[in-house]
Amino acid sequence: xxxxxxxxxxxxxxxxxxxxxxxxxxxxxxxxxxxxxxxxxxxxxxxxxxxxxxxxxxxxxxxxxxxxxxxxxxxxxxxxxxxxxxxxxxxxxxxxxxxxxxxxxxxxxxxxxxxxxxxxxxxxxxxxxxxxxxxxxxxxxxxxxxxxxxxxxxxxxxxxxxxxxxxxxxxxxxxxxxxxxxxxxxxxxxxxxxxxxxxxxxxxxxxxxxxxxxxxxxxxxxxxxxxxxxxxxxxxxxxxxxxxxxxxxxxxxxxxxxxxxxxxxxxxxxxx
Amino acid sequence: xxxxxxxxxxxxxxxxxxxxxxxxxxxxxxxxxxxxxxxxxxxxxxxxxxxxxxxxxxxxxxxxxxxxxxxxxxxxxxxxxxxxxxxxxxxxxxxxxxxxxxxxxxxxxxxxxxxxxxxxxxxxxxxxxxxxxxxxxxxxxxxxxxxxxxxxxxxxxxxxxxxxxxxxxxxxxxxxxxxxxxxxxxxxxxxxxxxxxxxxxxxxxxxxxxxxxxxxxxxxxxxxxxxxxxxxxxxxxxxxxxxxxxxxxxxxxxxxxxxxxxxxxxxxxxxxxxxxxxxxxxxxxxxxxxxxxxxxxxxxxxxxxxxxxxxxxxxxxxxxxxx
Ligand SMILES: Nc1ncnc2c1ncn2[C@@H]1O[C@H](COP(=O)(O)OP(=O)(O)OP(=O)(O)O)[C@@H](O)[C@H]1O
Ligand SMILES: [Mg+2]
Numbered sequence: 001x002x003x004x005x006x007x008x009x010x011x012x013x014x015x016x017x018x019x020x021x022x023x024x025x026x027x028x029x030x031x032x033x034x035x036x037x038x039x040x041x042x043x044x045x046x047x048x049x050x051x052x053x054x055x056x057x058x059x060x061x062x063x064x065x066x067x068x069x070x071x072x073x074x075x076x077x078x079x080x081x082x083x084x085x086x087x088x089x090x091x092x093x094x095x096x097x098x099x100x101x102x103x104x105x106x107x108x109x110x111x112x113x114x115x116x117x118x119x120x121x122x123x124x125x126x127x128x129x130x131x132x133x134x135x136x137x138x139x140x141x142x143x144x145x146x147x148x149x150x151x152x153x154x155x156x157x158x159x160x161x162x163x164x165x166x167x168x169x170x171x172x173x174x175x176x177x178x179x180x181x182x183x184x185x186x187x188x189x190x191x192x193x194x195x196x197x198x199x200x201x202x203x204x205x206x207x208x209x210x211x212x213x214x215x216x217x218x219x220x221x222x223x224x225x226x227x228x229x230x231x232x233x234x235x236x237x238x239x240x241x242x243x244x245x246x247x248x249x250x251x252x253x254x255x256x257x258x259x260x261x262x263x264x265x266x267x268x269x270x271x272x
Numbered sequence: 273x274x275x276x277x278x279x280x281x282x283x284x285x286x287x288x289x290x291x292x293x294x295x296x297x298x299x300x301x302x303x304x305x306x307x308x309x310x311x312x313x314x315x316x317x318x319x320x321x322x323x324x325x326x327x328x329x330x331x332x333x334x335x336x337x338x339x340x341x342x343x344x345x346x347x348x349x350x351x352x353x354x355x356x357x358x359x360x361x362x363x364x365x366x367x368x369x370x371x372x373x374x375x376x377x378x379x380x381x382x383x384x385x386x387x388x389x390x391x392x393x394x395x396x397x398x399x400x401x402x403x404x405x406x407x408x409x410x411x412x413x414x415x416x417x418x419x420x421x422x423x424x425x426x427x428x429x430x431x432x433x434x435x436x437x438x439x440x441x442x443x444x445x446x447x448x449x450x451x452x453x454x455x456x457x458x459x460x461x462x463x464x465x466x467x468x469x470x471x472x473x474x475x476x477x478x479x480x481x482x483x484x485x486x487x488x489x490x491x492x493x494x495x496x497x498x499x500x501x502x503x504x505x506x507x508x509x510x511x512x513x514x515x516x517x518x519x520x521x522x523x524x525x526x527x528x529x530x531x532x533x534x535x536x537x538x539x540x541x542x543x544x545x546x547x548x549x550x551x552x553x554x555x556x557x558x559x560x561x562x563x564x565x566x567x568x569x570x571x572x573x574x575x576x577x578x579x580x581x582x583x584x585x586x587x588x589x590x591x592x593x594x595x
Contacts, residue, residue: 087449
């Protein structure tokens with residue numbers, strides 16, 4: 001029997017996930033992973049390449065079905081729900097700026113697609129004049145001047161602009177959970193910082209619950225109220241509150257070594 | 273000799289073939305799939321219509337059945353592609369091959385079925401003044417049907433579901449992450465496309481051939497692509513309104529038919545050369561962007577080389593800058 005804390009939003013219990021099952025390439029990627037996300041949590045996720053961070057996010061979003069364990073969202077078992085069913089609860093921004101938007105459609109059409117994330121699509125108009133005003137205001141908040149270019153094809157935007165639009169799309173209809181997978185990794189340092197600030201602002205203003213994967217340890221420390229570290233397909237460290245605020249990169253590296261018994265696997269976590 | 277009659281026949285045929293071209297446009301440009309099902313669904317539309325009309329069905333109803341048959345063909349390809357994950361091209365080829373047998377079955381083991389009962393053409397003849405030439409009938413009907421389809425497609429692709437189709441063709445990953453059931457959407461797109469192709473086949477059989485031929489689908493995809501590309505190259509600047517794009521595609525089909533009609537008036541060409549002419553047109557049109565770019569690049573390089581010689585080389589050799 002499950003006893004629910006009022007504030008639990010997502011509960012991942014003993015998740016198992018392997019790829020290429022039944023072949024010589026079989027690889028266990030999530031190994032008895034458990035994680036409880038509370039309502040309003042902004043969790044940063046770190047871990048070396050191949051630790052299973054993206055896979056964890058993808059199992060939450062329903063891109064991959066798990067082999068074992070249970071995922072509950074708001075008390076509802078979503079373990080075997082499809083990606084499209086879960087889309088109404090989950091907003092996502094990907095590492096690749098190309099992945100989150102339709103390049104051949106206008107900015108406003110992309111936003112209109114996102115505006116309908118939570119509802120069933122029918123034969124009503126795909127975009128209305130009233131919505132355009134909503135989009136104009138939302139775009140204005142990005143501070144990129146995109147509100148004056150709403151009928152520009154998204155394919156003509158830069159990577160940073162596209163990530164900003166994708167971020168807006170993911171949050172236009174308030175998601176129960178926002179998943180950010182290294183969503184600033186492909187951007188130059190200045191743009192990356194800007195998009196990160198924007199993410200933080202949107203998350204705070206809308207009281208979103210979010211999971212953000214990053215390879216930048218300083219960012220992982222600076223943003224959010226909770227930090228988890230992954231290694232070998234499970235969570236090996238979970239720090240929140242005051243303890244997280246006092247964290248330094250050295251602390252994290254030391255903790256990693258003591259918990260995992262090895263060196264951190266990538267240089268990129270240090271370099272940024 | 274190219275005469276007005278040639279041009280008018282190009283227009284008449286082009287308008288009916290344009291319906292097929294609009295179908296190809298939906299898969300090729302909007303869904304980003306080259307769907308070979310059309311080679312089978314085109315004669316399928318003709319076969320269904322011919323057999324049903326000869327069996328006594330009202331021609332309009334027979335046309336409607338042809339449209340449904342086209343939908344079914346698209347559905348099969350869609351299931352192959354989305355549920356069984358067979359690559360789109362191969363899915364289309366499988367349905368196309370299967371339809372060859374199906375079409376012959378429908379036509380009771382004959383390669384040709386002449387339409388002997390009154391067809392849509394007869395209905396039109398009754399409506400229009402007596403003695404209206406055959407081409408004029410095709411043009412009148414073609415214009416009406418094409419405009420109706422443009423209006424329908426314009427409306428449909430502006431709806432929520434229509435936008436989902438466009439988004440799926442543009443970025444499936446994004447569409448799925450926004451809750452679009454992309455598999456169903458792709459199937460829907462293939463059904464609409466093949467419905468149009470079957471409608472085109474049905475009307476060609478009634479207005480032009482007067483019969484259904486099992487071989488009439490050969491080259492349909494290439495003809496469709498040729499028309500789409502001609503329409504785009506000639507009429508479409510970047511951000512045109514969708515309705516204008518569709519009309520440009522229709523114009524492309526008309527121009528293609530007219531080119532073919534004109535080409536066939538040259539005495540050194542035979543009707544069987546039609547296919548190679550089509551292949552040449554399509555390859556040129558598809559290669560055009562690459563050729564254009566390579567010419568522009570070469571030009572720029574030549575200019576820069578000249579500038580390099582006059583400005584930098586002289587200065588560097590002149591001694592002033594040499595340390
Ligand atoms: N679709 C897949 N098929 C097979 N193996 C996969 C697949 N996706 C991920 N893997 C494997 O699972 C492991 C974990 O991958 P994952 O992408 O989750 O790591 P990550 O922590 O996000 O790493 P990175 O920091 O490099 O993004 C890797 O070894 C990867 O090769
Ligand atoms: Mg990853």
